[in-house]
Amino acid sequence: MQSSIVRGAVWLGIYLFFVLGPLLAMLLGDLPRPRDFWIELSAALGYAGLALMGLQFGLTARFRFVTAPWGEDVIYHFHRNISLVALALVIAHPVMIFAVQPDRLALLNFFDAPPAARWAALSTYSLIALVVMSLWRLKFRLSYEWWHGTHILLAVLAVAAGVVHMVLWGFYLSDPVKRAMWIGLALFWTALFVYVRVFRPLFVHRRPYRVTEVRRERGKSWTLVFKPEGHEGMHFRPGQFAWLSLWGGAFKLTQHPFSFSGSALAPGGQVEITIRELGDHTSRIGTVAVGSRMYMDGPYGAFTSGCPSDMHVLIAGGVGITPMMSMIRTLADAGDKRPVVLLYGSRDWESITFREEIEAIAPRLNLKVVHVLEKPDAGWQGEKGYIDADVFRRCVPPPYAEHEYFICGPDVMMDAVEKALAELGVPMARYHSERYNFV
Ligand SMILES: Cc1cc2nc3c(=O)[nH]c(=O)nc-3n(C[C@H](O)[C@H](O)[C@H](O)COP(=O)(O)OP(=O)(O)OC[C@H]3O[C@@H](n4cnc5c(N)ncnc54)[C@H](O)[C@@H]3O)c2cc1C
DSSP, X not given: OHHHHHHHHHHHHHHHHHHHHHHHHTTSSSOOOOOOHHHHHHHHHHHHHHHHHHHHHHHTSOOHHHHTTTOHHHHHHHHHHHHHHHHHHHHHHHHHHHHHOGGGGGGGOTTTSOHHHHHHHHHHHHHHHHHHHHHTTXXXXXXXXXXXXXXXXXXXXXXHHHHHHHHHHOSGGGSXXXXXXXXXXXXXXXXXXXXXXXXXXXXXXXXXXXXXXXXXXXXXXXXXXXXXXXXXXXXXXXXXXXXXXXXXXXXXXOOEEEEBOSOTTOGGGOEEEEEEOOSTTGGGGGGOOTTOEEEEEEEEOOOSOOSOOSOEEEEEEGGGXXXXXXXXXXHHHHTOOOEEEEEEEESSGGGOTTHHHHHHHGGGTEEEEXXXXXXXXXXXXXXXXXXXXXXXXXHSOSOGGGXXXXXXXXXXXXXXXXXXXXXXXXXXXXXEEEOTXXX
16 A cells, blocks of 8 residues: 555656646746736646646556556546646647737638648647547437547547647747757657557457356346466456457557456466457357457556455445456355355346355355345345445444445446445445546
């Protein structure tokens, strides 16, 4: 825990260095003639906005050593919010100039404006389109794949056009050292992009997996069992996930994240993933043929045990059971008899994914299973409705602050459970959440 905080602080420092360093470096050496304060401030905002935009390629590059202290969902959340900050800075840059020098509004005339201003407009419009499409993707009914492809294109356009604008405008960059520094920075962003789109997929491509079994599960779900082909497989911790290229090679633009559902101690590098039929890709999952070759990039995620505790409390809703199943299977394989409580919310008795398997594995563990059914049959004697603080009080023994909690399921359930834990006085460091809709 301590080392993870230190690593987090170091990466934050490196991030700030790459955002503010190039800006502060502009103030070193020979300075161009001084200008109005607001013009100088607007230039600083523009540079900072561009640096933030370029670094987005690093945030989404899936560097495990960077994301480990926080987890992928937190990094994506940051990526999303910091792009709003970048947009605000990039828009403030021209707005401030227009406010103090209204004659510059003529630069908005795309056809008569000098090339440097045209590139600035292209960069700003691309960024606005990118942010608008990301914020309202579901409202605009954009398919995930279409949105993702456009997102990448607009991001490259926004950053590349921003760099060209800066070099052409050249007020601060007339100094060759500063110009070289910013061009070097732009090459660094390009290298990040090339790493993500070429080198990482190449690495994944060289480590294929073969589907050895396709199993139907309750709750409109399917388990795919994979064996590594020509390599030893990956070493994951229960609760982690991988990006899977469904139908298509490792270079496919869009991959899908899925938690491991099998034991981390399975022999021969075997990996299991359980997928619920949901949208255009996952609804075809049952048609995957045994023997197909697939590509998997992982393991990722920080949804794993992180602190010493007297008991694990696993709280799952629907397909959020998959990482819990991996934890349960791994504990069973390790002969670990620590007390575990599984609070498992499902729609009804028939749709409980892994129902029989959980019953079968329970005697190998110190496991208490509590099913909470949303629409139970008339004779159901167990918990009904949703998992809330009352279910905790009835089913989980105190002291609540001493247990370690894992929560995965629909957003409404996760929000309610996090609220319930706060009510019970559980410190945030004691619970881990994995949200399946982080993008
Ligand atoms: C860390 C993590 C672990 C997950 N583990 C599982 C699991 O074990 N089993 C399971 O069934 N589901 C899991 N999911 C959810 C799963 O990734 C999505 O349900 C699936 O990608 C939907 O694809 P689709 O094209 O069929 O659905 P669509 O209808 O296209 O998408 C439905 C929603 O899923 C999300 N989504 C779609 N495609 C992607 C993508 N390529 N990358 C990221 N998000 C996407 C979007 O929020 C989208 O709105 C997990 C998600 C995350 C983030």
